[in-house]
Amino acid sequence: MVYLDYAGTVPMLPEVIEIMHNAERDFFANASALHTPGHRAMNEVEKTRKLLAKLIGADPEEIIFTSGASEANNTVIRTFEGYEIETSPLEHHSIIEVAKQYRGNKKPKLYSYMLANNETGDILELPKIDRTKFDDSPLLTALNEWGKPLVTDRRKEYLHSDLTQVLGKMPINVKVLGVDYATFSAHKIGGPIGVGALYVKKGVPFKPLIIGGNQEQKRRGGTYNTVGIIGFGKALEVMSVRKSWDVYDNVIRNLRDTLAERILTEVSGSSLNTELARGKSLPNILNVSFLASEGESIQLYLDAEGVVVSTGSACASGDIRPSHVLMAKTGNAEVAHSSVRFSFGPENTMEDVKRVMEVLPRIINLLQNISTIKMEKK
Amino acid sequence: MEEQDWVYSDVVKDHFLNPRNYLMGDESKFDYDAVGLVGNPICGDQMRMYIKVVGGVITDVRWKTYGCASAIASTSALSELAKGKTLDEALKIDAKMIDDYLGKLPKHKFHCSVLGHDALRDAIEKYRTKK
Numbered sequence: 001m002v003y004l005d006y007a008g009t010v011p012m013l014p015e016v017i018e019i020m021h022n023a024e025r026d027f028f029a030n031a032s033a034l035h036t037p038g039h040r041a042m043n044e045v046e047k048t049r050k051l052l053a054k055l056i057g058a059d060p061e062e063i064i065f066t067s068g069a070s071e072a073n074n075t076v077i078r079t080f081e082g083y084e085i086e087t088s089p090l091e092h093h094s095i096i097e098v099a100k101q102y103r104g105n106k107k108p109k110l111y112s113y114m115l116a117n118n119e120t121g122d123i124l125e126l127p128k129i130d131r132t133k134f135d136d137s138p139l140l141t142a143l144n145e146w147g148k149p150l151v152t153d154r155r156k157e158y159l160h161s162d163l164t165q166v167l168g169k170m171p172i173n174v175k176v177l178g179v180d181y182a183t184f185s186a187h188k189i190g191g192p193i194g195v196g197a198l199y200v201k202k203g204v205p206f207k208p209l210i211i212g213g214n215q216e217q218k219r220r221g222g223t224y225n226t227v228g229i230i231g232f233g234k235a236l237e238v239m240s241v242r243k244s245w246d247v248y249d250n251v252i253r254n255l256r257d258t259l260a261e262r263i264l265t266e267v268s269g270s271s272l273n274t275e276l277a278r279g280k281s282l283p284n285i286l287n288v289s290f291l292a293s294e295g296e297s298i299q300l301y302l303d304a305e306g307v308v309v310s311t312g313s314a315c316a317s318g319d320i321r322p323s324h325v326l327m328a329k330t331g332n333a334e335v336a337h338s339s340v341r342f343s344f345g346p347e348n349t350m351e352d353v354k355r356v357m358e359v360l361p362r363i364i365n366l367l368q369n370i371s372t373i374k375m376e377k378k
Numbered sequence: 379m380e381e382q383d384w385v386y387s388d389v390v391k392d393h394f395l396n397p398r399n400y401l402m403g404d405e406s407k408f409d410y411d412a413v414g415l416v417g418n419p420i421c422g423d424q425m426r427m428y429i430k431v432v433g434g435v436i437t438d439v440r441w442k443t444y445g446c447a448s449a450i451a452s453t454s455a456l457s458e459l460a461k462g463k464t465l466d467e468a469l470k471i472d473a474k475m476i477d478d479y480l481g482k483l484p485k486h487k488f489h490c491s492v493l494g495h496d497a498l499r500d501a502i503e504k505y506r507t508k509k
Contacts, residue, residue: 296446372424
């Protein structure tokens with residue numbers, strides 16, 4: 001199998017599987033408990049917290065573990081329930097749909113802009129927010145309902161960035177980025193599905209999404225997912241030892257760019273939805289549209305040949321609308337329906353690129369020839 | 379090669395991977411009497427049905443489809459269902475018959491991708507108006 005859906009999920013690293021397997025036995029206890037096995041489990045949770053904090057330039061107490069990126073995103077948006085919320089049109093549904101439902105017109109205002117998009121890989125410029133102090137408004141205290149941490153950093157505007165796709169692909173420093181909140185997910189770096197983290201800058205507004213437990217300093221109720229968090233920690237460790245961002249920038253970029261070049265020369269009616277230039281996109285994502293061919297059909301014909309990709313076509317998602325990201329970027333539903341995302345990871349080789357090119361031109365040629373959409377004669 | 383594990387039934391898979399009666403390339407390659415159209419690429423699915431009629435019977439069918447796996451499979455299935463039928467019989471083919479023939483499509487696929495019978499009706503109406 002040629003797996004090219006790393007942006008969807010990265011297969012768990014063998015080191016992660018092993019450590020989690022052992023942790024099921026060694027760190028089974030409730031990490032909130034004060035007895036020895038509980039405390040041992042808590043030490044492991046804190047180890048991951050420190051490591052993540054160090055890797056993103058934060059303090060450990062600024063990290064909250066969640067069930068994944070969607071929960072982290074929901075938490076930030078719900079903190080600003082009833083307040084002004086501006087999102088980029090390229091955000092994940094766990095931002096866009098929540099903001100649509102909960103935004104209001106009170107100030108301060110929240111901006112939510114992802115640094116890199118999951119479908120096209122495009123890198124976005126984060127908005128410059130107004131950091132001038134906010135009046136002594138009582139509104140801000142209302143933003144902290146449970147546990148009531150003080151809002152000491154009173155500003156007119158706050159900034160959240162979903163860094164789910166960025167982790168491991170580029171070095172991250174939340175201070176340099178100037179974000180107040182940031183979202184992370186373990187399964188995008190070879191950790192387990194079901195674990196994520198939210199960076200919350202000290203002193204900014206925060207309202208827990210899950211109430212009823214004292215975990216995470218009353219910021220996220222629920223028994224600690226010790227085993228999952230240990231797996232996340234191992235994935236972070238491997239990432240930092242291998243300096244995965246260098247591997248992505250050099251080795252993986254070369255695979256991605258080679259595939260892009262070959263597709264453009266060898267497959268008629270192909271056009272890129274990803275800007276390849278360094279700094280314009282993540283080095284591992286390539287989004288391509290194929291004229292007169294529909295994405296789900298391409299995906300499944302490729303699957304039948306053992307090549308695994310994803311698509312922004314509506315049909316594949318069970319929705320009637322194609323990808324909102326490609327619609328925002330291209331404004332063309334046909335282009336969005338016809339899009340396929342190839343996303344590379346550390347396991348891929350040039351052989352995988354060759355294999356794709358052995359089967360892709362034939363598949364596109366068939367689909368274009370049986371399509372109702374006529375190809376323009378070149 | 380590993381066996382595919384898809385949301386689709388084996389019959390759908392077969393009609394998608396080995397579609398029947400499709401019209402490859404230029405439509406002038408098939409000597410048809412009428413052609414019908416349904417759908418829109420903006421919505422993600424579009425089908426054309428080409429029919430050859432002799433003595434009120436559809437003796438041959440070809441099709442073109444832009445769309446997902448179930449759109450391709452359902453048009454392929456329709457082409458098999460329509461062949462050999464009289465025009466009146468062919469007009470009775472509906473989405474449910476195609477769905478039954480394919481061993482049921484996933485629910486969310488049924489409404490958006492089983493459209494071919496409307497293209498067939500369109501072709502039959504055009505054939506009759508032409509006469």
